[in-house]
Amino acid sequence: MSDFNFNENSTQFPSSQLPPPQLPVQPEISAQDYDQPGRSPRRRFGVVLVAAVFGLLGGIIGTYVAQEANLVDLNTSESITQITSAPVVVAEDDGSSGGSLIAQVAERLANSVVTISTTVSDDFGSGRGVGTGVVLTSDGEILTNAHVIEDASEVVVRFAGETEPRVAKVLASDLGNDLALIKVDATGLIAATFAKPGSVKVGDTVVAIGYALALDGGPTVTSGIVSALKRTIETDSGALNSLIQTDAAISSGNSGGPLVNLKGEVVGINTAVARGDSDSAANNIGFSISVDEVLIVIEQLREQANGVERKExxxxxxxxxxxxxxxxxxxxxxxxxxxxxxxxxxxxxxxxxxxxxxxxxxxxxxxxxxxxxxxxxxxxxxxxxxxxxxxxxxxxxxxx
Incomplete structure (x- = not known):
């Protein structure tokens, strides 16, 4: 229904009640109007002929101009109204490369960040979980959070641009540090680059990348700063220390994904987010395991995968x-x-x-x-x- 409607109850005049059309009254023309004294009939005929010729030429020229201007369509009986307006302004390609720094970072990490799906079975049935992982090596090593793959009976990984998941094997897991190492059968993968330990500073701009809430499409990219360093929080598995606090948005599904600097280097692994309750408010407080800790635990996980028992x-x-x-x-x-x-x-x-x-x-x-x-x-x-x-x-x- 349109915003404006014709009202059928409005007052109208039926066609039968309209007054008959009135023709204009033409004054009677006497012969004297055209046959004035002192003007010969031959001259009057010449003037009329010249006027007719110019009238014909004007009509032809007007029709041609109307056709060229698309004002008249001679092939249809419908009337056409042409409305012209200013064109929409669209930016031209100036040949410059890339977009913002954050866009370039996201593009650089696109093939090094994966989505991880797990199947968890217990006495109450089975369920599905989703997290994120970071490619460590070209032959298939992937780092994620331990809580992402905890108690999973099946772990699959899907890479950017692929439609089918790949089965992954859990190599080692450290619940205390909330990191795990898994592997897929692959070659030629693009490994992420990790930042130098000790290089992260409060106030640095950082970007969080991960499959937040398992939304369709590619990973979610958010940005913020390093809000604090060396944070410690308590978890179900104990405590996590040496954490980076960031205000970059981190949501469920981001777990195991990278926190990167503007060089595209991984400075942390996203692991937790503070949530408010009835007694306190928490906004934009997320935590990532710092690269200083991550690099140490990766080596411990590799040793554990090779059969070396990890002792605390x-x-x-x-x-x-x-x-x-x-x-x-x-x-x-x-x-x-x-x-x-x-x-x-x-x-x-x-x-x-x-x-x-x-x-x-x-x-x-x-x-x-x-x-x-x-x-x-x-x-x-x-x-x-x-x-x-x-x-x-x-x-x-x-x-x-």
Whole structure:
């Protein structure tokens, strides 16, 4: 229905009630109007002939001009109204290459980012999960989050531009660090480039790439900055430390995808996002495992895939969070004979740092000791009785 409608109830005059057409009254013309005294009949005939000739020529010229201007269509009886308007302005190709830096980054990573689909079966049935992965090697190694492939009975991978998925094999997984290594049977893949450890700075522009919400088409590309470094969060599997905080949008399905700088280098692996609840609000707070941590864990995963058992470090202390607003973790218990006991750490000591890395809470200390190797000696900075002290502890392997 159009916006404007003809109203059938409006007042109209039926054709039978219209007044008859009135013809204009023509005045009576006498012979004297054309036969004036002093003008001969031959001259009057010549004037009429010349006027007729010019009238005919004018009609021919007018018809020709109308046809050329598309104002008259002689082949149809329908009237045509031509409306002209200004043309739409369209930018011309100036020959410049590429678009924005972010567009160039997305294009560079297009063939190094994959979508990962999993089948998970349990006592309640089976379900599907979706995540993202980063190509590590040309022969099929792919890095993703451990929680993406956790408990999966089947893992398949699909590359950009392909319609069919490829079956992937899980080589190794580290739930504590939330990273996993999978592999597809392929050659000639384009591996992503990782940034140099320590090169990431707060305020750097970064781009998150991943298959957010399993939406149709290619990966979702979002941008933001590095909001903070060395964040620690608690997860279902323990704690994650050395995280990059970013305001680039990260959603479900982004897990395992890359966080990259404007050079197209991977600076982190997207892993988590903070969500608000009834007591707190959280906006644009996402977390990525930093490249410093990622490169170390990749080698550990490769060793694990080759049959080397991964063992975590053990210090032998109980911990509590500070509730006075201060930094660090409080020692609540020291196991006799443990590395902590041998190093001279006491109850009520406050741990401020491990190997120079600040400890902001108990989760940070747990993650720092877990990531260290058994037999490794770590320097632990303690606050005790108003003094800062440094102790060295040689870790042992954590028992199951």
């Amino acid at each position: 470090g053990f210090l032998g202390v109980g911990l509590a969070a500070r509730d006075d607003g201060g930094q660090g973790a409080i020692i609540t218990n020291v196991q006799p004979g443990s590395p902590a006991d041998k190093a001279g750490i006491l109850i009520d000591d406050v741990v401020l740092a491990v190997d120079g890395e600040p400890i902001d809470g108990q989760a940070g200390l747990v993650a720092a000791i877990r990531d260290a190797e058994p037999g490794q000696t770590v320097k632990i900075e303690i606050f005790r009785d108003g003094e800062r002290l440094v102790f060295e502890a040689t870790l042992i392997a954590r028992s199951e």
